Amino acid sequence: MSEVRETRLPGVGVRHDFTTGSGEDVGVLVHHDGRREILVYDEDDLDACSTVIPLTPSDARTVSELLGASQVAEVVGAVQQQIEGLAIEWLDIAAGSSALGDTIGANAYRTRTGASVVAVIRDGRSIPAPGPDFRFETGDTMVAVGTPDGVAELRRLIGVWRA
């Protein structure tokens, strides 16, 4: 992998950029609110961008799919082997689960349990790294990573609501 330079932009987000094999400078600007921009630097004025392409979170997923992002299962499998004390759970979202309705962000799973939702499997397709705006639907499978306790807590949280 190429060396990626990271620059913080106060109040905006983080810019990552690198030089491609053919010598062009390319970057991705990740805004604090999750929007992304693809940056292509100008060949004559290296400090300026000649092309800027704004991407919504769903555009960004499309681009990463098209560029051949690794399958989620493979990534998760590798992580499991590397790190001890890390639990990975596939949690089915059944009808009546409290995960339905609100977004991931609004449910604040990471803040409440310490476990993160790293992917969602919907209709046999994987959606890696769902953003805070993601909403679950009945039948989705949530892939969560965290401490064994954190993941257990998450399982309890999203379990079927008993009124």
Added chain:
Amino acid sequence: MIAAGSEEAALAFIELGALTLGLALLSRLAGSFGLTAVPLFLIAGLTLGQGGPVTIDVSENFIELGAEIGVLLLLFTLGLEYSDRELRDGLRTGIPTGIVDMLLNAMPGVAAGLLLGWEPLAAALLGGVTWVTSSGIVSKVLTDLDRLGNRETPAVLNLLVIEDLAMAVYLPIVAALIVGGSALATTTSVAIALAVVTAILFAALFFGRKLSDLLVGGSDEALLLGVLGITLLVAGVAQRLDVSGAIGAFLVGLALSGRAAERSAALFAPLRDLFAATFFLFFSFQIDPTDLVDAIGPALLLAIVTIVTKFVTGWYAAGRSGIGPAGRARAGAVLIARGEFSIVIAALGLELVDGPSLGAIAAAYVLITAIAGPVAAKFADAIPVPGRPVGRRSVKASSS
């Protein structure tokens, strides 16, 4: 007190409705030129204030309180934008640029105030007016011109962080000086002001995370009310201690982090827009149009001098990060605009003997620079700068 359903309430609704609708039109107009609406709001306030063609009476008290809340929300949302890490980075690397920025841009304002024969405090406030770039205008211009990804942009944004932090020290000091009194009393109130700011800043850095976790759990409604309550409380207490309430609000914004900060930013943006518009309007309400006529000459001169000094500041700041001449020119041009902060500073001094002239000059000055800044930024690439890339650029331009 206005009771709902009374005749007075009906009148107030009509006044406020017409006013708000007018502001909406101005905002629309500014947007179509790619400018911020602040200069237009200031002009609108002038025509409605004392001596202007139309006057507002029933709703004035409401507008005044709304304006005060507007300042708090402006500063609160500004604080919200920065994480503690960004602040530490800014402090670590930005101090030399910050000092150059202050010397080059505050000095002309102070000098102009003294040349006009003002009391030193009013001159110091005018120095503040010419010192601080409008972070609101800069971030809008950078976004509109697709320059957020440019390599000179971190230097620009870091300078804004340093200026905002400098304001957290400058505003409480001048606020304490304005309260005045004997030399001893003034020294004491300045010391108290600095102690309070330091205390809140420490609390923000150490307990900000905890506070954010506490607030983030509930619904949007609970978060909005909780955060607004805390902001008003801290601002009120700060004001009580003669530290500017606006700085209290700024520090609350800094204290919030993570999800709580992101959600608050989205929740408070519309509230801020509403109340900040009220603030700009009310500020120029208080300016006598005849004072403004006298102010145009000095404001124009001051604007020309400080447009040059701000450009030099940006040129220097970008140069320190190894940016080429074209990028340095862009950094200099985008920083020219002064805006909300300059008005906040001038508003502090409106009660001084030279307050009316200070307010008038600040309004005219912000009008000029807020319009010149975005225009200069747009055409910055056409500014002739020494160095190789410009030559290469022009060759490419003629061939394509």
